[in-house]
Each structure stands twice: as structure tokens, then as C-alpha cells.
């Protein structure tokens with residue numbers, strides 16, 4: 001089958017690889033000069049199936065109110081006359097109940113746990129190296145109330161197939177000795193030994209090469225202007241320079257941009273960009289930096305060691321499609337990282353970055369079929385695109401081929417929003 005995969009982020013590349021391995025004639029189209037140069041470029045590096053809890057939960061609206069007006073708030077809402085934002089927020093609020101959160105967690109976990117397995121298989125099959133570390137993720141707490149609330153989640157997550165262990169401050173230090181500076185303020189932690197970390201960009205670049213070796217074509221620097229359709233089928237795409245590409249099937253993996261290209265076809269996809277920042281600090285020789293991936297609950301930041309670099313990431317800003325780096329926001333992350341790991345390296349050499357998470361209001365990606373028989377979606381992975389990419393790629397490749405995916409699709413498809 002001739003298949004167009006739109007978008008060469010980690011999700012599009014994983015999908016393209018699975019399709020090429022299945023023997024299809026795949027063309028991947030992306031506006032950037034190479035793979036994974038937008039949201040997948042410098043993310044938090046966590047492959048965190050055990051943290052597939054969506055943002056929308058019963059405590060979230062109250063936390064958001066508490067953070068209002070704080071320049072250093074982990075979540076910033078820029079209210080603007082943007083109907084897509086209001087529609088998204090309305091749906092988000094509808095998901096902020098305990099029952100919805102539990103349902104959405106189960107759905108996201110289904111993809112994330114499957115993805116961990118698929119990533120391990122791909123790693124073994126391709127030999128790709130991406131500064132991968134399988135040392136687990138340690139979630140640390142300095143606030144008693146937040147810690148108590150998180151402990152309430154442990155049982156649910158373990159029931160859903162995760163392995164989360166409650167650990168005391170000394171155990172936190174034993175797991176990650178680089179936390180010594182913060183030890184006096186630690187209340188405790190939750191350790192998920194099966195989680196992993198690694199560089200999503202390096203992985204995507206390596207997988208794109210393997211996909212090309214299996215015959216996939218990559219059209220970089222090619223902006224998709226629109227999808228062309230007749231009745232219930234998509235014919236192909238038109239590029240910004242007017243060139244048309246036809247295909248028997250099309251997969252949309254355009255990250256945050258996905259809804260903009262689907263809307264002219266009458267497809268309403270509730271995906272909205274949630275901007276986040278990262279800072280990447282070169283670890284000095286003899287520098288003290290963690291090797292276990294971390295979540296610092298107090299400032300809602302994550303840390304991953306990527307070879308000789310330490311990546312710190314966080315913040316969520318609803319500011320539309322602006323992915324520019326606001327130096328003050330990035331510096332906040334850098335300051336927090338240096339507070340936690342003062343001897344990790346030289347902050348003046350840190351690289352600052354911002355990207356747009358393609359977020360759904362329920363925290364579950366949108367995979368699979370649309371009203372058009374040959375148009376498939378693989379988007380809306382939000383905070384967990386790296387975590388879910390390999391599983392989501394396999395699921396969508398199976399659907400395109402007319403095979404039954406290994407995981408149940410209920411609650412993952414676009415139809416759930418109707």
C-alpha cells in the first residue's frame with residue numbers, strides 16, 4: 001500500500017518505521033529539515049508509563065487557581081479570544097472528576113505500557129542508542145499534602161499494572177545519591193523501577209535512518225498545506241509549493257498542528273498546544289548530577305541524564321502556537337535545576353528550548369480511524385509522546401493494515417469526543 005505519514009516527530013517516525021517494516025511504500029512529509037525538530041527535540045527524556053496520570057484531575061482546577069498571577073507557576077493560562085482554547089478548557093474541566101481521571105489513566109496506561117514493550121523490542125531489533133537508561137523514575141516530594149495525595153494514587157496505579165514503590169528520604173538518597181543537597185527538605189518519594197529515560201531526538205533520528213533503510217522516503221522541508229478528499233476517502237495532500245502527493249492511506253502525526261489541517265475536512269480534533277520548556281546542562285567532569293530520572297513535585301519538573309548532559313524540563317503554558325523561548329521562563333527552570341544540583345555543571349553553557357505538547361483535554365492520545373476510510377490519526381500524546389510513540393506507532397500501523405491491534409481501542413479513538 002502507498003502510505004503518507006504526515007509529521008516526522010517521534011510519533012510519525014515510529015509509525016513510519018512500523019509501516020515500512022510491514023512492507024508498505026511509505027513517504028514521510030515534514031516541514032523541518034530533519035526528524036524530531038519540534039516537540040520531540042528536547043523533551044524531558046522520560047519514558048514514564050508509570051506516570052500516565054492525566055493533568056485533568058479533581059485537584060487541578062484548585063491548583064490552577066492557586067497559581068494564578070504567579071510568574072513562576074508550573075501552569076500558565078493566557079486567556080485570549082481563541083475559541084479552540086475555550087472549547088478545549090471546557091472539555092478539560094469536564095475531565096476533572098475522580099471517575100474520569102481513573103478512566104483516562106487506564107486508557108493512557110494501556111498505550112504507555114504497550115509502548116514500553118514495543119520500545120524494548122525495537123531497541124533489540126535495531127540496536128539504536130539514545131542515551132537510554134533503565135534505572136527507573138524517582139518522584140520526590142517536599143510538601144506533605146502533595147505527598148499524601150500522591151500516595152493515594154499508588155494503589156490505583158499498581159492495580160492497573162504499574163509498579164510504584166513508596167520510599168522514605170533515606171531510600172531516595174540511596175536510589176539517587178546526587179539528591180544529597182535536598183535531603184533535609186525531602187518528605188519522601190515514589191519510585192517506579194520499570195520506567196526509563198533517553199533522548200527522544202537521538203532515538204527518532206536513528207529510527208528514521210532504519211525506516212529509510214527499509215525503503216521509507218523522507219520529504220523534509222515540505223510544508224503540508226491541505227489534505228485533499230473525495231466523499232469518504234482522502235486522495236492525498238497538497239504541499240505549500242502546490243505539489244500534490246497521492247496515497248492509498250494517510251496517517252496524520254502532525255503533533256499540535258494536527259487539528260489545523262483536519263478542520264477543513266470537517267474533523268474536529270480537540271488537540272491544543274501546551275508549551276513547555278527544557279534546559280540542557282553539560283555535566284562537568286566530576287560534576288554531581290543524577291543518573292536516575294527524577295520528578296521534582298514541588299516545581300513540577302523532570303530530570304533525565306542524557307549521556308554527559310542533564311536535561312531538566314517542565315512548565316505548561318497555554319499561549320497558542322508560540323514556541324519561542326521566553327528567557328525568564330527558561331531561566332526559572334535553570335535556577336531550580338542548579339538549586340537541586342549545584343555542582344552539576346556550568347549553567348552559562350545550558351541550552352534553552354521550548355516546545356508544544358499536543359495535548360488532549362482527557363490526557364489520552366487520539367489513535368486510529370476517522371470518518372474517512374483511509375485517513376488515520378496518531379496524535380494528541382501530550383506529556384507522554386516519547387513514552388507512547390512506539391506503541392502508538394504499532395497500533396496505528398496495525399489499523400492501517402486492517403489488523404486488530406494488540407491493545408483494545410475503546411476510549412482511544414476520535415469517536416470518544418462526540
Ligand SMILES: Cc1cc2nc3c(=O)[nH]c(=O)nc-3n(C[C@H](O)[C@H](O)[C@H](O)COP(=O)(O)OP(=O)(O)OC[C@H]3O[C@@H](n4cnc5c(N)ncnc54)[C@H](O)[C@@H]3O)c2cc1C
Pocket residue numbers: 006007008009010011012029030031032035036037038039040041042043044045046047048222223224225253254255256257274275276277278302313314354355356357358378379380381382383384385386387388
Ligand atoms: C518541555 C516538554 C517536556 C516533555 N517531556 C516529555 C517526557 O519526559 N516524556 C514524554 O514521553 N513526553 C514528553 N513530552 C511530550 C513529547 O515531547 C511530545 O508528546 C511528543 O514529542 C509529540 O510528538 P509528535 O511526533 O506527536 O509531535 P512533534 O514532535 O511536534 O512532530 C510533529 C511534526 O509535524 C511536523 N509538522 C507540523 N505541521 C506541519 C505541516 N503543516 N507540514 C509538514 N510538517 C508539519 C513538525 O515539523 C513536526 O516534526 C514533553 C514535551 C515538552 C514540550
